[in-house]
Amino acid sequence: MTLTTKLLGSRAVAAMTSPHGVDRYLEMFNPMWVVTEVRARVVDIQRENPAAQGSAPVATITLQPTSTWRGHRAGQYVQVGVELPGSARRMTRCFSISSAASLPGERITLTIRANDEGQVSKFLVNEAKVGQMLHLSQADGDFTIHESAATPTANHLVMISGGSGITPVMSQIRTLLRDGYDGRANRKVTFIHFARSPEDQIFADELAAIAEGDNHIDVHLRYGDATFSEFELRRLIPDFRNTDTWACGPGGLIELVKEAYGDSPRLRVEFFKPPAVSLGSAEGSVSFTRAGASAENTGASLLEQAEALGLKPEFGCRMGICFSCVKTKTDGTVRNILTGEESSLPDEEVRLCVSAPVGDCSVDL
Amino acid sequence: MTITDIPTQAQKTAQKTTKKKATVAASDPKNPNLTPEQLEEFGTELDALRQRVLGKLGKDDADYIRMIVKRQQQFEIAGRALFYLPPAWPLAVAALSVSKILENMEIGHNVMHGQYDWMGDPKLNSRIYDWDTMAPGENWKYGHNYIHHTYTNILGKDRDIGYGILRMDEDQKWRPYYLGNPLYAFLLMMLFEEGVAVHDLEVDRILSGERTWEETKKVGKPIVKKVGKQVFKDYLLFPALTGPLFLSTLTGNAVANVVRNIWTFNIIFCGHFPAGVATFTEEECENESRGHWYYRQLLGSANITGSKLFHIMSGNLSHQIEHHLFPDIPARRYPELSVEVRALCEKYGIEYNTGGLGKQLFSVAKKIVKLSFPTPKRTPAPAPAAASDDVVAA
DSSP, X not given: OOHHHHHHTSHHHHHHHTTTOHHHHHTTTOTTOXXXXXXXXXXXXXXXXXXXXXXXXXXXXXXXXXXTOOOBOTTOEEEEEEEOTTOOOEEEEEEEBOSOOXXXXXXXXXEEEOOTTOHHHHIIIIIOOTTOEEEEOOOBOSOOOOOOTTSOOOOOEEEEEEGGGHHHHHHHHHHHHHTTOOGGGOOOEEEEXXXXXXXXXXXXXXHHHHHHSSSSEEEEEEETTOOOOHHHHHHHOXXXXXXXXXXXXXXXXXXXHHHHHTTOTTEEEEEOOOOOOOXXXXXXXXXXTTTTEEEEOOSSOHHHHHHHTTOOOOOSSSSSSSOTTEEEEEEEEEXXXXXXXXXXXXXXXXXXXXXXXXXXXXXXX | OOOOSOHHHHHHHHHHHHHHHHHHHHHOTTSOOOOHHHHHHHHHHHHHHHHHHHHHOSHHHHHHHHHHHHHXXXXXXXXXXXXXXXXXXXXXXXXXXXXXXXXXXXXXIHHHTTTTGXXXXXXXXXXXXXXXXXXXXXXXXXXXXXXXXXXXXXXXTOTTSXXXXXXXXXXXXXXXXGGGHXXXXXXXXXXXXXXXXXXXXXXXXXXXXXXXXXXXXHHHHHXXXXXXXXXXXXXXXXXXXXXXXXXXXXXXXXXXHHHHHHHHHHHHHHHHOSTTOOOBOTGGGTTOOHHHHHHHHHHTOOEEEOOHHHHHHTTTGGGHHHHHHSTTSOGGGHHHHHHHHHHHHHHHTOOOOEEEHHHHHHHXXXXXXXXXXXXXXXXXXXXXXXXXXXXXXX
16 A cells, blocks of 8 residues: 555545545546545456357456455455446446456456346446446455365365356356466366357357366356256266355256255355346235345335334335435335336335335345 | 323414414415315325426436536635635635535535435435534434424424524514524524534423433434534644644634535525414324425425526525425426426415515514514414314314
């Protein structure tokens, strides 16, 4: 840490620049100068599946984070915030980091599929240009491996991924390889990946090179109708339930993997949120995850339903003006009681008093 | 009657209600008691207006608030820097005053109302932002966004009627203490920042024993912390940074704070206290409809006319009526909203209280002086039979 950053990060400077903070002054000169915030500049964009017909484009985006980036462990994700062109609303989404574990300030890559319904991913893959600034969070998540090249163990590692779920697994494998996980260490990694088609396979060349390499990493690629089966897994790894396993992919794949592993504590999973379905009426159930309470959706406001369950969330005006009851809706669709507007964004801040759930809904309360 | 107070209190308020209803009906033909149906229709029209503007929010609003923040930061830098040039002292004070006024009103007040939460920018989020004044954001949001904006001008509920120290409504019972009304108002103006900071302590309720020590400690702690922070910045750190000019910078910062105090006090007092602004009783507002809520916000607020710059410098609180109808809509939309709100007022025959700064200030000053003396008991006009029935039924 240089003297300048130490000085700029001091309490005295924080006091001098309150209430906006020093970053709001520094950005008047250069958006990469920050003391607390994390931002990143797009330095490269590479299309990963140019040959794919009929499936969504995928691109790997290289980011140069600001000096505030604390680095990441393989398998972690980062929140990316961006204001889409013509809109002033910052949209924030989570993406797994696909590059090997990074140190503070080091470059990272995100490999993103431009889903039809994903506004942020579509923008990043199709429209973002080199030089574009993004807002970042620090890396988070515990879908990480503890193996290190520094202390060789004989543990067998299993990675199972589907579709875009390959990104955190790629980060893990790249980290292992970079840090000296080679044939001489005699540590076995089994990597099973499910993709729609060979044309749609991202990282295809790199995966082929890994499969060829002298590294004890077995790569099994399955395409099209070849879904996950416990039978096949058992054939590859007879004692899979007692083997450290990481699985990441769509909900369907993860359900099958979980079934196969039963209650084995060796399995770590990460899955994409299934898209929320708007039923248009008071159906489904509402759960308040922190309190561990849930009930059938009555169609009333989230605040009233929480109170009916005996919870006591903070509230004020109860009519949408004071913002005392803002909480994070983690999943599902809510309808704004005042406007009738429906919203299905994951991890969205809502005012409990004027938000009524439509179908299943979870709130971090 | 669904009043849960002790009987004497209930009788007193019931009397007050009768009197109030009679006054509004008899002496103020501009503010008719709308029928429930009319109120509902009125509310629906305002809801529709709100939807139209919410639908338009976007880049213009985001660019605007970011532009204001940038300008304010430039004034801040200029103000702080000019203190190093002793002959530029008046300029430094002026720049710093402008910065503080912009920050407190167009930025702080409005951001902390949640007007820009939709942008998803944590730096402009009501839960995170804490303004450049001694009042801690958390306390202020409770007392202002919740209590004042929900119970606007309901006597006994809205603590912004006289702020617990002034007599600003005839229905506040006169006591000899109120002879000092003009003096208290003047002191509040000069020390407005400190006044707002301790407002949520509800000192009058501590003295009367209604508030427990525990409650006071909970509210008081953040105040002590925030006041310390502000004092450190304006009266120690920045003066010290100018070395031998310590005293001149300290004085300059103090003057800028007072200039801001005087300005905000005057804008805010013109928003709720000019003649013609109505107050309400708790009974009138029991089980209130959305239409009546709008109606009460409208009658409980007053606007100030002026230039575009004047509106920016007052955080658009010169459109207090629109602010109270739509407290979570970005304030820069109030001028365009005011045209339609005014048209609606004409349609329903409701008075739209507005006037130049001079006129509204004079009206407020007159009220402060007049109410320092006992006001003659208004002879309760014979209340219409229907109205009294209402009271009993309420």
